[in-house]
Amino acid sequence: MEYDIAVIGGGPAGITASIACSTDLDVVLLEKNPSLAKKLLLTGGGRCNITNNKPPKKLLSHYDSKNFLKTSFYTFTNDDLHSLFEFDFIEENNNRIFPESEKSVDVLKGLEKHLKDVDILLNYEVKEIKDNFIINNEIKADKIIMATGGVTYPQTGCDKSNYFLVKHPLTDIKYGLSPLITKEDLSSIAGITLHNVAVSYKKNKIDGDVLISHSGLTGPGIIDLSSIISKDLKYNILDGTENFSFKIAIDLTPDYSYEELKSKFSEDFQKKGTTLVKNYLKKFLAKGFIEYFLNKSSIDPNIQLNKINKKSRNRLIESLKRLTFEITAFNEKLAKVTVGGIDIKNVNPKTMESKIIPNLYFAGEILDLDGPTGGYNLKIAFSTGYLAGLSASNKIF
Numbered sequence: 580m581e582y583d584i585a586v587i588g589g590g591p592a593g594i595t596a597s598i599a600c601s602t603d604l605d606v607v608l609l610e611k612n613p614s615l616a617k618k619l620l621l622t623g624g625g626r627c628n629i630t631n632n633k634p635p636k637k638l639l640s641h642y643d644s645k646n647f648l649k650t651s652f653y654t655f656t657n658d659d660l661h662s663l664f665e666f667d668f669i670e671e672n673n674n675r676i677f678p679e680s681e682k683s684v685d686v687l688k689g690l691e692k693h694l695k696d697v698d699i700l701l702n703y704e705v706k707e708i709k710d711n712f713i714i715n716n717e718i719k720a721d722k723i724i725m726a727t728g729g730v731t732y733p734q735t736g737c738d739k740s741n742y743f744l745v746k747h748p749l750t751d752i753k754y755g756l757s758p759l760i761t762k763e764d765l766s767s768i769a770g771i772t773l774h775n776v777a778v779s780y781k782k783n784k785i786d787g788d789v790l791i792s793h794s795g796l797t798g799p800g801i802i803d804l805s806s807i808i809s810k811d812l813k814y815n816i817l818d819g820t821e822n823f824s825f826k827i828a829i830d831l832t833p834d835y836s837y838e839e840l841k842s843k844f845s846e847d848f849q850k851k852g853t854t855l856v857k858n859y860l861k862k863f864l865a866k867g868f869i870e871y872f873l874n875k876s877s878i879d880p881n882i883q884l885n886k887i888n889k890k891s892r893n894r895l896i897e898s899l900k901r902l903t904f905e906i907t908a909f910n911e912k913l914a915k916v917t918v919g920g921i922d923i924k925n926v927n928p929k930t931m932e933s934k935i936i937p938n939l940y941f942a943g944e945i946l947d948l949d950g951p952t953g954g955y956n957l958k959i960a961f962s963t964g965y966l967a968g969l970s971a972s973n974k975i976f
C-alpha cells in the first residue's frame with residue numbers, strides 16, 4: 580500500500596493532522612486501538628475541556644514553550660477549532676471551553692465527520708518504521724506524521740516504545756499533571772477538600788483547592804504544581820531513575836499573612852479564652868480536617884485558647900501557613916500528561932517537520948510540550964496536529 584502521507588496515532592493530534600492534509604492527497608491514519616481517540620473520550624471527566632478561550636497572547640503565556648507553539652496557535656486558532664463542529668461550546672471559569680452537550684464523545688463524532696477522505700486503519704499498531712518510510716514492511720509513505728502521544732494512561736494506547744520508532748533525540752520523560760503520593764497515610768481523612776488554599780514547592784506557589792485522597796493529595800492546585808515539581812527533579816521514566824522524596828507545603832490561610840494571624844490570634848485568644856481550639860479553628864479549616872491538623876501540629880484539640888502558650892500558638896500559626904507533606908511518588912496511574920518527549924530543538928516550529936529527518940513531522944503529546952490544566956493540552960494537540968498536516972501537504976507555502 581502506498582500513500583502520500585501516513586499519520587501514526589489516531590488521537591486529537593493525529594486526527595486534526597489527517598483533516599488538514601487529506602484533501603487531494605492519499606492519506607492513511609494508523610491507530611492501534613479498535614477505535615479512535617480513546618484518551619480524548621476521558622478528558623475533562625468525560626466532558627472534554629477542549630480548549631481554553633484566553634486571547635492567544637495570554638494563552639501562550641501559560642506554556643513554558645510559548646515561542647515554539649506560537650505559529651501553530653496562530654495557524655489553527657480556537658475559532659478554527661470551533662468551525663469544525665456543528666454544535667456550540669460553553670465557557671466555564673478560567674476560560675475553560677466544553678462542548679455544549681458536555682460529552683467528549685460528541686467532540687470525537689464531530690471530528691470524525693471530517694475524515695471521509697482518509698483511509699483509517701484501526702487495530703493497526705505501528706511496530707517498525709524503516710529509513711525509507713516503509714511501515715511494518717507493508718505501507719510505504721512519502722511523508723510521516725508521528726502523533727502517538729506520551730506515556731500516561733497506557734490503557735488508552737500510549738507506550739514508551741513509540742519514542743523509538745524513529746531515531747530522534749528525546750528529553751527526559753516524566754509525569755505531569757499528577758496526584759502526589761504522601762509518605763504519611765492520609766486514608767483516615769480521605770475525601771476532604773481544602774478550599775482556597777495555596778500549595779508550594781520551593782519558590783513555586785499555586786492557588787487552588789486540594790483534595791485529600793487515599794494515597795495522598797490531588798485537586799487542581801496539586802495537579803498543576805506536580806508538573807512544575809516534575810520538571811525540577813532529575814529523573815527519566817525511560818531509564819527507571821524514579822526515586823523521589825521531596826516536600827510540599829500547604830498554606831491553609833492564604834488570605835492572612837503571618838503577622839495578621841499573629842495579631843488576630845492574640846486578640847481572639849484573649850476574648851474567647853474558654854473556647855476549645857478545635858472549635859475556634861472551624862472558621863479557618865474544613866470540619867473533618869481540624870482534629871487531624873491539630874494532632875499533626877502536636878496541639879491538643881481539646882485545649883482552651885487561654886491555655887495555649889506562646890510556643891504552641893506560634894506552632895499553630897506555622898502549621899496554618901506551612902503544613903508540610905513529604906511526597907514519595909507521582910501517581911503514575913493518574914498522571915494526565917507526559918512532561919518531556921521529542922526534543923523540540925530538532926523540530927521546526929513553523930512546520931512541525933523534523934530538522935534531522937526530512938518529511939517526518941511530529942504533533943501533540945509525543946513532543947516535549949505540555950501545559951497546565953484547563954484545556955491547554957488538547958490545544959497543543961489540535962494546533963500542532965493541524966499545522967503538521969498543513970505543512971506535510973505543502974498547504975502553508
Ligand SMILES: Cc1cc2nc3c(=O)[nH]c(=O)nc-3n(C[C@H](O)[C@H](O)[C@H](O)COP(=O)(O)OP(=O)(O)OC[C@H]3O[C@@H](n4cnc5c(N)ncnc54)[C@H](O)[C@@H]3O)c2cc1C
Pocket residue numbers: 587588589590591592593609610611612615616617618619621622623624627628629630703704705706726727728729731732735736737738741914915916942943944945953954955956957958960
Ligand atoms: C484522564 C485525562 C483527562 C484529560 N483531560 C484533559 C482536558 O480536559 N483538557 C485537555 O486539554 N487535556 C486533557 N488531557 C490531556 C489530553 O488528553 C492529551 O494531552 C491529548 O490527548 C494528547 O493528544 P495526542 O493526540 O497527542 O495523543 P493521544 O490522545 O494519546 O493519542 C495518541 C494515539 O496514538 C495511538 N498510538 C500510540 N502508539 C501507536 C502505534 N505504535 N501505532 C498506532 N497507533 C498508536 C494511541 O492508541 C492513541 O490513540 C487529559 C488526559 C487524561 C489522561
